[in-house]
Amino acid sequence: MSIDIESLKKKAVIIRRDILEVLHVAGSGHPGGSLSAVEIMLTLYGYVMNHKPQDPAWEGRDRLIISKGHATPVVYVALAHFGYFPKEELKTFRKFKSRLQGHVHSHVPGVEFCTGSLGHGLSFANGIALGAKMRGKNFKVYCLLGDGENQEGSIWEAAMTAGHHQLNNICAIVDYNKVQENGPLKDIKNIEPLAKKWSSFGWHTLEVNGHNFKELMTAFDEFKNRKDKPTVIIAHTIKGKGVSFMEGKSSWHGKAPNQEQLAQALKELV
Ligand SMILES: Cc1ncc(C[n+]2csc(CCOP(=O)(O)OP(=O)(O)O)c2C)c(N)n1
Ligand SMILES: [Mg+2]
Known part of the structure; x- marks a missing residue:
């Protein structure tokens, strides 16, 4: 598929601006790990995935x-x-009574599974991927993981399962922004050597700059051609990417910008 990277870059700016506006209006929420995953999400929805927004249950x-x-x-x-x-x-x-709550919920069109308690998504993704194979379906399963989330034991149990079953229809993406809720991973609980860990659990392991569309696209293309193993894309990113005073700061893990901070951030995001 030919894709216009310049238009994706423009879309990334708009998405970042909207994220900050939405957080400001809500008065709470998670900017850091949202801003780090913008290019990953845009690449998935705009290039990688087969999906029909008008028919989310297709x-x-x-x-x-x-x-x-x-x-x-x-x-x-x-x-x-x-x-x-x-x-x-x-x-x-x-907001009260909205279906758009603070953690993803499957009653929102396009959301497959309720999460919020970290460490569960990959096991669920495995189940879908295994079921697809048993029923001869050839859709793909993608799973977005946090880097701090990679400290959870359940992630490694799931990684072992996918490796054992050679689930080549599953692609995990680690948003490796180096920062968890209360500080840098390297100080709290280091997950390195991360690529070696995933490889040793039987995964085809790729590392990319998670803000570079071309690198992300190439990695996802490689996943689609892989016949023998699950794939993990370790996407090196910056927490709070695009807003100078949020970048790399755990203090912006879960906090909404006030009016002044929003104005400053929007000035930077053009
Ligand atoms: C099981 C569990 N423990 C703790 C939390 C609270 N919590 C929410 S986000 C977060 C930090 C996650 O860090 P990371 O995976 O690096 O996320 P990102 O940087 O992408 O925001 C924590 C500890 C949780 N949601 N679930
Ligand atoms: Mg993180």
Whole structure:
């Protein structure tokens, strides 16, 4: 598929601006791990995945499991931009009675599975991938993981399962932004050597700059051609990417920008 990277880059700026607006209106939520995953999400919805926003339950769709379920700002903004529901609805994010709550929920069109408690998405993705193989279906299963989430034992149990069953129809993406809730991973619990760990669990392991569309696309293309193993794309990213005072800061893991901070951020995102 030919794809215009320049238009994706422009879309990334719009998505980042919308994420910040949505957080500001809500008064709470998770900017850091949303801004780090913008290019990953845009590449998935705009290039990689077979999906029909007008028919979210279409049987042949590729499945995307958001295991880092707190990344709702980027997920919901991306879904709205691709036409799953009206952009207007984003104003209800985290409001009482809205379906757009703080952690992804499957009652939102385009969301496959409820997450929020970290560590569960990959096991669910495995189940879908294994079921697809048993029923002879050839859709793909994608699973977005946090890097701090890679400290969870359940991730490695799931990694072992996918490796054992040679689930070549599953692709995990680690948003490796180096920062978890309360600080840098390297100080709290280092996950290195990460690529070696995934490889030793039987995964085809790729490392890319997670803000570079071309690198992401090439890695996803490689996944689709892989016949013998599951694939993990370790995407090196920056938490809070695009907003100078948020970049690399755990203090912006879960906090909404106030009016002044929003204005400053929007000035930078052009
Ligand atoms: C099982 C579980 N423990 C703790 C939390 C609270 N929590 C929410 S986000 C988060 C940090 C996750 O860090 P990371 O995976 O690096 O996410 P990102 O940087 O992409 O936001 C934590 C500890 C949770 N949601 N689930
Ligand atoms: Mg992180």
